[in-house]
Each structure stands twice: as structure tokens, then as C-alpha cells.
Amino acid sequence: MEKSSLIRPVILGACIIAISLLHYFTPLHLHYLHDIFQRFYYLPIILAALWFGFRGGLLCSIIVSIAYAPHILFQWGGHLTVEMEKYLEIVLYNVVGALTGLLSQRERERTVELQKTARGLEESYQQLQQQSERIIAIEEQLRRAEKLSTLGEMAAVLAHEIRNPLGSIRGTAEILKDDYKPGDPKHEFIEIQIKETERLNRVVEDFLRMARPQPAEMSRCSLVEELETVVTLVARDAHDRGVTLRLAPFSGTAMVTANGEKLRQAFLNIVINALQATPSNGRVEIALHKVESGYEIKVSDTGTGIDADSLTKIFEPFFTTKPDGTGLGLAITRKIIEGHGGTLTVESEVGKGTTVEVRLPASH
Template sequence: MTLTGPLRILFLAAAIIGISLFHYLTPLHLPALHDIFQRLYYLPIILAALWFGLRGGLAASIIVSILYVPHVLFQWGVHPSLELEKFLEILLYNVVGGVTGFLCQKEGERREELERAARRLEESYRALRSQADLIIGIEEQLRRAERLSALGELSAMLAHEIRNPLGSIRGTAEILRDDFQPGHPKHEFLEILLKETDRLNRVVEDFLRLSRPGDGERKTCDLAAELRELVTLLGSDAAARGVRIGLEADEVPPVTGDPEKLRQAFLNLMLNGIQATGAGGTVTVRVKMFPRSGDDRPLVELAFADTGAGIPRESLERIFTPFFTTKEGGTGLGLAITQRIVEGHGGTVTVESEPGQGTTFRVRLPL
């Protein structure tokens, strides 16, 4: 058990008074006991020096001297030689108290200095780690920007070379389809050709949208109103899959941005949640303020949570990588486009998922 400051003082006072009483109450014809009691004074003196430093050691030795001097003068005064020895012992009390207290005080100051140095090193380490994480994040953004820049140049060349032939193929397929009645094998093949042409055209559009999202028109955007429209729009699709979709929106100030692009980003996340959730599951969209400290602008957080199967841990790090997908028939561009749109508005998008427990995407936008 560790004694507190007041308890230590009481313990030292009791020890000094107790030893003094032993001296005064013990007959002089028992010098051996007096020698023992005389040495016992060192214990409270050294303890006081250890606990309270130089002041504690000197205070204890002076109090011991004051209590011990009357015993020497009035009880041992008839033995001058013994009296001198005991006065020398009193001098030694003060020397031991002062030296021990000085050394303990210096040791305490050294320990405090080392603790301060350790705290400074820990703070420096945290700052360096924070800067390292920031640098790693910036490097990753630069790498992604380089990839998207190369992607933009490539898409500009491919768009013309792919979309014009696609238009010709679709027009030709529509003309040929009219020559065959529904149910004819060639009619079915031409329907497949048209569907695949449309799918390829959507891939090209997503490809262009990812590489060159554009700034768009910036204006005030009511997030809650946009999300209510999307919930209404996707309600029938969710009901057809047996999924319940809900919106929990606090009163939040509007944000400045491109409503069409933000709507596209939110639509991607809500569609992902609906498609990942089985019958009887739910997709919940929550909107609330996200407090920040300091002079940073306040944020609004939009959480898109589903009760689906979740995302495997090995896929979480690649979930926003272009062309990476876990869905059959998916292009792997939806989340990459969403991230590009959100970051273009000065925000961030993160994902939290546990297999079997669903997935939550969090979009944070500055107000």
C-alpha cells in the first residue's frame, strides 16, 4: 500500500515521538537499549529524505535533534564523555538527513526531467506518425491522380473509337431485328446483341465519367431533400427485392456542390446496399452533423448502412479501385466514381464492414 503525503507525515511523526519516548522512559543503566534507540532515529530521517527530498531530510533531523538534546543534557549530563559522543551523533543525524535529502531530491529532479523528455519524445513520435500517415495518404492520392490522368487521356481516344461503332452496331441490330418475329432464334440473338451493346455503352460512359468527372455547376444543395427523392425513386426496386429502405435525416445546413453529381454518388451507394441485401433485409440512410474541433469547417455525415453479407476483409482495401468488383456483371466503376465525386467536393468516403454483419459507407462533406 502506497502512503499519501499526510499519512507519510503522520507515520514519521509517530516514529520520531515513539523512539524519543523509548529514550526518556528507558533507565540509563540499560545503555545497550539506548544505543539501539539512538540508531533507530536514522530510519525516519532517511525515510523523510526519500519521500520529501532535502527539506524533508533536514526537517526530520532537526526535529530529532530538538527532541534528543534534552535527553542528552538532563539524563546523560553526569557522563561528559558519553554526552560528547551523543552530540556527535546528533551532528551525524543532520549530516545524514541533509546528504540523503539532497541526493534524493536530485534523483527526483532527474527522474522528472527524464519523464518530461519521454513525454516530449512520445509527442514527437505521435506528430511524426501523423505526418507519415498524411504523407502516405497524399502519395496514394497522387498515385490515384496519375492513374486517373492517364485514364483520361486513354478514354478521350477510346471514346470516339468505341462509341461510334457501337452506335452503328446497335442501329444495324435494330434493323435486322425487325425482319424476325419474336420467338424466332435470330430475334433472340439480336435482342442479346442489343443488350450487350447497351451494357458496353454504359461501361464507356462510366469510364468517361470516372476519368473526367468535371466540375459541374456549384450551387446550394439540400442533402435531406435529395435523399428523400432517391428513397422514393428506389422504393419500388427495393420492394421488389424484399428490402426495406429507410431515411433518418437530422436538420443539417445545406452544402455547396453539384447536385447532379452528388445525387449520382448517393444513388451508387444506395443501389449497392439494395443489391447486397437479401430479402427481409434493410438499407438505412442516416444524415447528421459530424463535429470537428479547432478552426476546421463543420462536416455533415451521410451513412449508408445495409444488413447484407458484408465485404471480405481482403477486398476492403481494394473496394474503391477502378474495375474491382465482387458483383457478377459489375463494371467495378461505381464506387470509384463515387469516391471521385465526393473528393471533388472536399469530402471523404470510407467503408466499414464485417462479414455476415452488413456494410456501412460513410460520406463526410464540408458545409
């Protein structure tokens, strides 16, 4: 038995013994003191009832009765009126102990029931909150799906109405370019025309990629290998920008079920964005971690960061803060990640940098 469970019985026993000794060692002619002492017995009885319920209160009152009875028989013997009063007091001890214990036990049971009800209400509230969050997430997905549906319809028209004339314009411009030497103003104008047609062609390609459904072919692939490939592809760009690019070591292969090409495209978009946002002498770090649900990829940079207003819009199609950006890179990236059952979140602080977190389920 633990110390904490022994303290209360010891306190009750000490009280009963102390009160009984006061009775036995106090002269009988000081009857007013005995009247006070016999009332003291109610203290341990009530405490026992409050602490231990019906059985505790009744047991304590019986012990008090046994301790008090010899005092009545041997010290107050011969005084019938006094004895009757004392015996009635013993009856009251047991009545008070039983009733107080019963009421205390019922109150304790009621408290337990209320606590159970409170826990049930709290669990229900948490479930409702989780359901509400899921509903909000589903509504957001439906809104994005509606936008993508519209984009898909527009993409078919754009593919036919823009790309074919665009190819003709670029071909004609390249022919005209040969008629003028470098340094001629018309040569420079034609170069601008070719660059702008290339940029417009990239916009159309990104737009088509955004609307095109993800391929169904999935296979087991290694996240470590995909990230190493991405680092290799952008290493020269990072060097030219004066940015330190680092992939943190990871023990293992981190296998996931995915379309390797699309996954590589998503990681490439994220890392290129980080490099473009990071000034010279800055850092871009890529870290892969094992988490409970699968794997977590973090791409952190020491760039200029994104303000709170722009942060809420970065996944919207055609929203961009870059002069020559199409505003489709992150939208495409999130679509790829979500198509693989993962999530993509962005945290940023102006002046300190941005962290993009991708979570993907492990391969089963």
C-alpha cells in the same frame, strides 16, 4: 490540506515522539538500549529526506536534535565523554538528513527530467507516425491520380473510336429488328445485340465519367434533401426486390458546400449497390449523423457481405463481382466524395452485410 499530504508528517512525528519517549523513560543504566534508541532516530530522518527532499530531511534532523538534546543535558549531565558522543550523534543526524535529502531531491529532479524526455519522445513518435500515415495516404492518392490521368487519355480515344460506331451498330440493329416478328430466332439475336450495345455504351459513359474532372460549381445544399431524393428514386426498385429501405430521421438540414447533382449520383451508386447485394426480406438502412468534422452518412445492408480479399480491391477501376457490372461505380463514387473534401470507407463481413461510411465537411 488533503489527508494524503498529512499522513507522512504524522508518521514522522509519531516516530520521533515514540523514540524520544523510549529515551526519557528508559533507565540510564540500560545504556545499550539508549544506544539502540538513538540509532532509531535515523529512520524518520531518512524517510523525511526521501519523501520531502533536502528541506524535509534537514528539518526533520533539526526536530530530532531538539527532541534529543534535553535528554543529553538533564539525564546524561556530568558524563562529559558520553555527552560528547551524544552531541556528535546530533551532528550526524543533521549531516545524514541534509545529504540524504539532497541526493533524494536530485534523484527526483532527474526522474522528472526523464519523464519529460520520455513524453517528448512519445509525442515525437506520434508525430512521426501521423506524418508517415499522411505520406502513405498521399502516395495512394498519387497512384490513383496517375491511374485517372491514364484513364483520361484513354477516355478521349474511346469517346471517338467506340461511341460513334456503337450508335451506328445499334441503329442498324433496330432497323433489322423490324423485319422479324417476336419469336423468330433472329429477332431474339438482334435484341441481344441491342442490349449488349447498350451495356457497352454504359461502360463507355462510366469510363468517361470516371476520367472527367469534377465541376467547379459548388453551392450550399442539404444532405437530408439529397438523401430523401435518392430514397424516392430507388423506392420502387427496393419494393420489387422485396428489400426494406429506411432513411433514419434527422433533425435539421445538414448543410454542406457541394455539387448537388454529383453528390446525389454518389449516394445513388452506394444505395443501388446495397440493394443489389441484399436478398429478398433484407434491409437497407441510411443514417445521417452530426460529427465533429461535419456529417457522417452510413448505408448499411444485410446482404452477403464482401470477403477480405475483394474488400481491398473494390475501389480499383474495372474490379467487379457482378456479372454485368463495369467495376467503375465505387471508383467514381469515391472520386466524387474526395472531390468534396470527404472520405469514403467500407466495412463488411461475409454473411452479415456491408456498411459504407461517407464523411463530408460541414458548410461554413
